[in-house]
Amino acid sequence: MNTVDLQKQSVRDLNHALHQLPEGNENVGWEILNPGGKHNIACGLDRELNIRVDGHAGYYCAGMNKRADVTVTGNVGVGVAENMMSGSVFVQGNAGQSAGATARGGLLVIDGDAAARCGISMKGVDIVVKGSIGHMGAFMGQAGRMVVCGNAGEALGDSLYEARIYVKGSVASLGADCVKKEMRGQHVQELQELLYANGLNENVSEFTRYGSQRNLYHFQVDNALAY
Amino acid sequence: MTSQNPGIRESRLFNRDVIHEIQRAAETGIYDIRGFGAKRQLPHFDDLLFLGASVSRYPLEGYRERCDTNVTLGTVNAEKPIEIDIPITIAGMSFGALSVNAKEALGRGASEVGTTTTTGDGGMTSEERRYSTKLVYQYLPSRYGMNPDDLRKADAIEVVIGQGAKPGGGGMLLGQKITDRVADMRTLPAGIDQRSACRHPDWTGPDDLAIKIIELREVTDWRVPIFVKIGATRTYYDTMLAVKAGADVIILDGMQGGTAATQDVFIEHVGIPTLAAVPQAVDALQEMDMHRKIQLVVSGGIRSGADVAKCLALGADAVSIGTAALIALGCNHPRWQQDYEKLGTSAGFYDDYHEGKDPAGISTQDEDLGSRLDPIAGGRRLANYLRVLTLEAQTLARACGKSHVLNLEPEDMVALTIEAAAMARVPLAGTDWIPGKEKKL
Ligand SMILES: Cc1cc2nc3c(=O)[nH]c(=O)nc-3n(C[C@H](O)[C@H](O)[C@H](O)COP(=O)(O)O)c2cc1C
Numbered sequence: 073m074n075t076v077d078l079q080k081q082s083v084r085d086l087n088h089a090l091h092q093l094p095e096g097n098e099n100v101g102w103e104i105l106n107p108g109g110k111h112n113i114a115c116g117l118d119r120e121l122n123i124r125v126d127g128h129a130g131y132y133c134a135g136m137n138k139r140a141d142v143t144v145t146g147n148v149g150v151g152v153a154e155n156m157m158s159g160s161v162f163v164q165g166n167a168g169q170s171a172g173a174t175a176r177g178g179l180l181v182i183d184g185d186a187a188a189r190c191g192i193s194m195k196g197v198d199i200v201v202k203g204s205i206g207h208m209g210a211f212m213g214q215a216g217r218m219v220v221c222g223n224a225g226e227a228l229g230d231s232l233y234e235a236r237i238y239v240k241g242s243v244a245s246l247g248a249d250c251v252k253k254e255m256r257g258q259h260v261q262e263l264q265e266l267l268y269a270n271g272l273n274e275n276v277s278e279f280t281r282y283g284s285q286r287n288l289y290h291f292q293v294d295n296a297l298a299y
Numbered sequence: 300m301t302s303q304n305p306g307i308r309e310s311r312l313f314n315r316d317v318i319h320e321i322q323r324a325a326e327t328g329i330y331d332i333r334g335f336g337a338k339r340q341l342p343h344f345d346d347l348l349f350l351g352a353s354v355s356r357y358p359l360e361g362y363r364e365r366c367d368t369n370v371t372l373g374t375v376n377a378e379k380p381i382e383i384d385i386p387i388t389i390a391g392m393s394f395g396a397l398s399v400n401a402k403e404a405l406g407r408g409a410s411e412v413g414t415t416t417t418t419g420d421g422g423m424t425s426e427e428r429r430y431s432t433k434l435v436y437q438y439l440p441s442r443y444g445m446n447p448d449d450l451r452k453a454d455a456i457e458v459v460i461g462q463g464a465k466p467g468g469g470g471m472l473l474g475q476k477i478t479d480r481v482a483d484m485r486t487l488p489a490g491i492d493q494r495s496a497c498r499h500p501d502w503t504g505p506d507d508l509a510i511k512i513i514e515l516r517e518v519t520d521w522r523v524p525i526f527v528k529i530g531a532t533r534t535y536y537d538t539m540l541a542v543k544a545g546a547d548v549i550i551l552d553g554m555q556g557g558t559a560a561t562q563d564v565f566i567e568h569v570g571i572p573t574l575a576a577v578p579q580a581v582d583a584l585q586e587m588d589m590h591r592k593i594q595l596v597v598s599g600g601i602r603s604g605a606d607v608a609k610c611l612a613l614g615a616d617a618v619s620i621g622t623a624a625l626i627a628l629g630c631n632h633p634r635w636q637q638d639y640e641k642l643g644t645s646a647g648f649y650d651d652y653h654e655g656k657d658p659a660g661i662s663t664q665d666e667d668l669g670s671r672l673d674p675i676a677g678g679r680r681l682a683n684y685l686r687v688l689t690l691e692a693q694t695l696a697r698a699c700g701k702s703h704v705l706n707l708e709p710e711d712m713v714a715l716t717i718e719a720a721a722m723a724r725v726p727l728a729g730t731d732w733i734p735g736k737e738k739k740l
Pocket residue numbers: 334335336390391392393396397418419420437459461462463528552555556557558559598599600601619620621622623652662
């Protein structure tokens with residue numbers, strides 16, 4: 073186990089060290105102490121690493137992650153795991169705005185709540201929020217799946233493309249072109265898998281699926297009010 | 300179609316363009332979308348003149364005495380700044396808006412003369428990386444195709460906040476151009492009319508931008524410079540804020556700047572002219588003691604070596620071209636006149652880049668049309684054109700006695716119109732009057 077104390081070492085040194093590691097360090101864990109809400113912790117990784125951030129992290133924690141598994145025991149600021157490609161990021165506390173923004177792969181799990189724009193422009197990531205999410209969740213979401221075990225704020229799925237959203241609790245309002253959709257077999261199955269994989273003992277039948285009505289896919293006079 | 304009948308009179312207010320647009324709007328119910336830049340008359344570099352040498356100023360001998368043109372971009376924070384041999388770069392234009400061959404031709408032409416090309420909304424193609432020796436990677440609100448591997452392959456990163464053609468507007472790419480490859484790169488269904496976001500998804504405001512810039516530096520281990528591109532609006536403040544946020548280079552795009560697809564109302568009515576924006580940016584840099592440390596690259600209507608020289612004289616470190624580069628490749632060439640006519644237009648007027656039917660094979664994703672552009676010949680034409688721009692700029696600089704094009708200064712110029720004098724802050728020709736600047740007694 074490697075331990076890095078961010079009170080003694082800079083984030084820049086930490087990231088640089090993680091980027092320089094030779095391939096094949098999978099089994100070595102990294103513990104990051106005293107993150108103190110610092111920004112850009114463990115971003116740009118491209119190794120099969122196991123990282124535990126012991127406390128709260130600031131903006132863009134594990135941003136652009138590839139292959140690494142990162143756990144944050146506290147809360148995270150804006151843009152956790154933004155543009156993640158693969159690997160996984162677990163947040164044991166709450167997440168700020170734009171969690172998992174534009175992420176193209178991997179898994180983001182938030183034990184607490186996520187603020188506004190969770191999954192904005194998501195492009196293939198799986199996001200599981202055990203608590204609730206703020207407004208504009210999955211705004212312009214292109215691909216991937218988002219599961220919310222609590223409630224969703226206003227304008228869920230506004231201008232959605234092909235991302236699929238599952239919410240158990242209430243939805244304050246749906247955004248433009250986002251509609252409630254039927255849970256067919258494949259959806260029940262994928263939701264079950266996502267819940268199961270994350271150790272969530274939820275009842276699939278209590279969730280509702282939301283997706284794009286695909287009305288805004290072409291510029292049309294009749295949709296003028298939505299543009 | 301000028302009328303031969305002197306008894307009928309066209310209205311200035313409701314002229315035939317206006318009448319046609321009202322008719323078009325009434326028929327379709329949707330705004331006009333087009334490519335190209337602003338078409339209206341605007342104060343521009345044509346309204347400035349160089350004074351040249353005189354009894355009190357000593358010229359350099361053309362061809363014999365050196366007049367250097369090299370520029371280094373990103374000298375403050377990056378381990379590897381970018382050296383360009385000429386003060387002219389190729390602006391960001393997306394694969395999607397442009398064909399594969401067009402992107403390759405841009406790379407070939409720019410590399411031949413030692414300058415950069417730039418990716419665009421839609422990510423980096425392998426062809427583009429291969430043919431551009433110096434490639435700038437755009438980081439846009441849509442983040443289409445954005446991935447950290449490409450980010451690490453780039454020679455610089457350009458955070459796009461706005462474009463001169465549409466400051467405050469996102470991108471558009473209409474369904475005709477969303478082929479399988481384009482769709483796949485953008486993670487979108489093929490064939491849909493795609494809107495790209497106008498705001499970045501994970502930051503708002505200058506304080507966040509500062510953190511975002513550090514993230515980009517961290518991901519690339521502080522190797523490459525970070526550019527910030529702004530559309531010309533509140534240029535003085537935007538420049539200051541971008542510098543404060545940590546930009547190494549400011550890309551400033553005036554309202555004449557070209558686009559692949561934007562609402563006409565946006566192109567013609569938002570932003571300020573390039574001429575008005577440059578002095579504001581230079582002011583901001585000078586006030587922060589950052590002029591020539593943070594480089595200023597200006598685009599929006601650069602067509603000739605005269606435009607290049609005048610822009611540098613106002614304080615820019617380099618210029619960037621979009622529309623002119625496409626024209627050099629063959630856009631709007633008379634050899635395709637018959638095809639232009641079939642599209643209801645004419646060589647020299649074609650601006651429907653968004654429709655993807657470009658007869659010259661540049662703003663299209665159609666393979667047959669795209670194959671009309673030979674990337675090697677196109678690259679050669681672009682290199683020729685860039686050489687001419689450089690030679691022209693050197694000619695003007697030598698005439699003003701400068702051994703480097705960056706030694707040109709506002710003092711070398713006068714203005715032809717009061718508007719240009721006020722915007723560029725150089726005196727009206729034949730006077731010592733700069734509107735807005737009162738003389739100290
Ligand atoms: C076909 C085309 C595509 C463009 N695509 C982008 C883009 O993806 N991102 C961007 O920041 N600007 C884009 N632009 C704007 C250019 O980067 C540049 O700002 C502009 O073309 C400069 O003005 P000029 O055309 O008068 O030289 C595009 C312009 C054109 C003509």
